Amino acid sequence: MTGVPLSHFLVLAVALFTIGAVGVVTRRNALVALMSLELMLNGVNVAFLAFARWRGDALANAAVFIVMAVAAAEVAVGLALVIALFRHNRSVDLDEATRMKG
Amino acid sequence: MDLTFLLMTLLKIVLICFVFAMILGAILTWGERKLSAVVQDRIGPNRASILGVTALGLMHPIADMLKAFTKEDFVPAGANRFLFAMAPMLAMVPPLVVFAVVPFGPGPDFVIAPLDTGVLFIFAIGGMGIYGATLGGWSSNNSFALLGSLRAAAQMISYEVSMGLNLVGIFMIFGTVSLSNIVLGQGQLLWGWLPMWGIVVQPVAFILFMTASMAENKRAPFDLPEGESEILGYNLEYSSMRFALFFLSEFVEIVVIAAMAATLFFGGWQIPWVDPQGTAGGWITVGQVAAFVGKVVFLCWVQLIIRWTLPRFRYDQVMALGWKYLLPLSLLNIVATAVVLAML
Amino acid sequence: MMDALTLKDALFWAFAFLTVGFGLMVTFHRSLVHAALGLMGTLLSVACIYGLLDADFVAVTQIIVYVGGVLILFLFGVFLTRRIDDIEVSNLSVNWMVAVPAGLVLLAVILYAVISSPLPMAPVDATGPTVEGIGNEFLSRYLLPFEVLSVILLAVLVGALMMARRELKPEERD
Numbered sequence: 001m002t003g004v005p006l007s008h009f010l011v012l013a014v015a016l017f018t019i020g021a022v023g024v025v026t027r028r029n030a031l032v033a034l035m036s037l038e039l040m041l042n043g044v045n046v047a048f049l050a051f052a053r054w055r056g057d058a059l060a061n062a063a064v065f066i067v068m069a070v071a072a073a074e075v076a077v078g079l080a081l082v083i084a085l086f087r088h089n090r091s092v093d094l095d096e097a098t099r100m101k102g
Numbered sequence: 103m104d105l106t107f108l109l110m111t112l113l114k115i116v117l118i119c120f121v122f123a124m125i126l127g128a129i130l131t132w133g134e135r136k137l138s139a140v141v142q143d144r145i146g147p148n149r150a151s152i153l154g155v156t157a158l159g160l161m162h163p164i165a166d167m168l169k170a171f172t173k174e175d176f177v178p179a180g181a182n183r184f185l186f187a188m189a190p191m192l193a194m195v196p197p198l199v200v201f202a203v204v205p206f207g208p209g210p211d212f213v214i215a216p217l218d219t220g221v222l223f224i225f226a227i228g229g230m231g232i233y234g235a236t237l238g239g240w241s242s243n244n245s246f247a248l249l250g251s252l253r254a255a256a257q258m259i260s261y262e263v264s265m266g267l268n269l270v271g272i273f274m275i276f277g278t279v280s281l282s283n284i285v286l287g288q289g290q291l292l293w294g295w296l297p298m299w300g301i302v303v304q305p306v307a308f309i310l311f312m313t314a315s316m317a318e319n320k321r322a323p324f325d326l327p328e329g330e331s332e333i334l335g336y337n338l339e340y341s342s343m344r345f346a347l348f349f350l351s352e353f354v355e356i357v358v359i360a361a362m363a364a365t366l367f368f369g370g371w372q373i374p375w376v377d378p379q380g381t382a383g384g385w386i387t388v389g390q391v392a393a394f395v396g397k398v399v400f401l402c403w404v405q406l407i408i409r410w411t412l413p414r415f416r417y418d419q420v421m422a423l424g425w426k427y428l429l430p431l432s433l434l435n436i437v438a439t440a441v442v443l444a445m446l
Numbered sequence: 447m448m449d450a451l452t453l454k455d456a457l458f459w460a461f462a463f464l465t466v467g468f469g470l471m472v473t474f475h476r477s478l479v480h481a482a483l484g485l486m487g488t489l490l491s492v493a494c495i496y497g498l499l500d501a502d503f504v505a506v507t508q509i510i511v512y513v514g515g516v517l518i519l520f521l522f523g524v525f526l527t528r529r530i531d532d533i534e535v536s537n538l539s540v541n542w543m544v545a546v547p548a549g550l551v552l553l554a555v556i557l558y559a560v561i562s563s564p565l566p567m568a569p570v571d572a573t574g575p576t577v578e579g580i581g582n583e584f585l586s587r588y589l590l591p592f593e594v595l596s597v598i599l600l601a602v603l604v605g606a607l608m609m610a611r612r613e614l615k616p617e618e619r620d
Contacts, residue, residue: 025549079610
């Protein structure tokens, strides 16, 4: 495991995070926005585990586990919100959910 | 990581996945029909012959294969062609990959990849079996197929939960999730004479596990997502070899379930009271591998018998069984195991 | 041993490119189903990256939780979204002309931070299987986060059910 330096893993993590961030901002469909959010979380997890591997700490594994559980919870709530949104607006377009606008 | 290692691994993959799993799966297609015939007081398949040899109808799998290959490969109008082609492969691959961590005999020579996360790996890969059904049903561009795939996905996710929880008791008793170590742990003796097999220490978990995994495999009495004869299922639009892949994947999954149950509950390659550490070598090792294969075949037979004995559930009954009975029972089983372990 | 090292390097590069490629598919592909499939590819490649980082338990959990659970939910959502093939309705990227440059700036800033900070050069020796270590952490030092997590999951279970449920008509209430 000495072949690939830590910075490579971090660059991968950053790339994944940025792709996700752009996706969250640009996509109008609520589902794809949620998917992009998952990309961001995965990027963070890769960075976590890369640091863990280089520091030899079991805590990061536990932290990633917690992040995953929270992510799963977030998706469950997010999809429930999408369903509620679809029921009210007949659309999952985030830009059309403007009923609260004065 | 030298060449011999790679070649040995490849050889093991070919032997286990293609020779053992797929041929046993193909024979099971014959076994299922023959068994159903015996159950229903018929003769069953006996006609297909090669040069006049019928061998109790054992030529039928070969005839079926030829038929599947020569039929028209039909793709419905408006289907997503890429996903339509992918889905049968996605159904077939996970059950074969699962065999990577199943120990067929003592020591690292009889397992493709002795992973420390063995059982979890099986769940991870097995969980991907859902995609074959889901994507196959959706990409057919048929409402009935889509409904079938939704039923399949809901059923498989529901039962995966209790399937995983059933095995927690086993993990607690043997203190490991590695299949090889669980098998070694089952070589111990209780009170000096009773082999500490999973079914002895976790009988409830075994019954729950078999129920959950048969539901996971979508076979009768849980075959609502596909319903071979009367309900329209996710494989509705499939024909020829693509349908055969779905069909064969179901039978390979029977072998997977049997192999898992044999490993976790029936001592894997252990022969009771003989060489529990698996260090003897020679004919004893051969016998141990044969014992494992024998247990797998026996558990396949059990699954076929169950399939031809019980009538089909209604869908709400399937869901109620999964969430209201299996899940609480497996949680209770964990608590009971913990209490007993704490008192010992 | 050289062979093994180069094999791992090759695996890293392969999975890194797969991860980024599938990630781009999630963000930029116009079809919803392909976005979901891209997410599947990303999650699987990331699991393999975890494997390369010797985090076997997390890699397996990634597949169980994300690929076996979360993504299926997404697929349900995608399949049940109406007018799925109609790109104008189902899936349109807006203001990407602002977002992509902003994303590139973000990328540049974090990359600068990564490059300019002193990083440890050599990883510690392989720690072996991680399942036991994680289990011990969760049942000793991090027991409270673990318990809080289970309460969160329970709350989510109930909350998601409440939100997604069809509102009952007055005469249906009991």
